């Protein structure tokens with residue numbers, strides 16, 4: 001059979017199945033909006049979901065987390081203390097499954113959802129291309145890079161707004177705020193300065209010695225990138241499932 005035909009058929013089926021009242025997958029423990037134990041329930045639900053979460057849950061638009069593969073991250077800045085144009089392709093992040101949960105709080109009255117996680121170590125590898133100037137030093141390279149983030153705590157706050165679609169209540173996340181703190185960073189960029197090994201070694205040394213100042217300089221770019229990565233999953237999740245399905249009204253059983 002014609003390949004295009006199959007793809008079209010699958011798309012049609014997908015649209016038909018979505019319908020107006022998409023149901024949550026049955027393995028999800030449902031929590032009730034007005035339950036006095038909402039946050040305990042949310043935490044239990046998250047814990048129960050964790051193994052699947054790491055494999056990815058296509059029904060909930062959650063990609064595989066171990067490893068998490070991001071096709072492309074762009075970080076560009078032309079103003080302020082840094083001038084940086086960089087692209088990271090095929091970014092592979094490992095270590096996400098080894099997190100601990102510091103905080104998981106749902107505040108339905110404010111349509112606010114907070115999650116704070118600590119990752120002992122996140123390892124990232126990607127192809128990179130960088131051109132710019134950072135802390136007064138020219139930076140130029142194109143190759144493979146590895147970054148280790150040690151003891152990173154990431155707090156994400158979502159603030160939504162209700163709207164009507166097909167006669168049901170949905171949420172749209174107006175704010176996706178991401179904040180992070182970390183204890184150490186190890187960076188290695190291959191093939192800096194067109195493969196000049198001496199210059200490249202010196203730059204890597206410089207980057208590792210100055211990681212703290214550097215991390216502050218790229219914080220707005222990192223935050224923006226994290227926000228974009230999170231938003232794409234979050235937007236799909238909330239536009240596919242109504243609020244009443246995600247977090248039903250009532251106190252529960």
Ligand SMILES: *[C@@H]1O[C@H](CO)[C@@H](O)[C@H](O)[C@H]1NC(C)=O
Nearest residue numbers: 118150151152153181182183
């Ligand atoms: C990890 O970072 C937090 C701050 O975000 C800090 O309080 C804690 O002491 C750090 N732990 C280690 C093992 O470095």
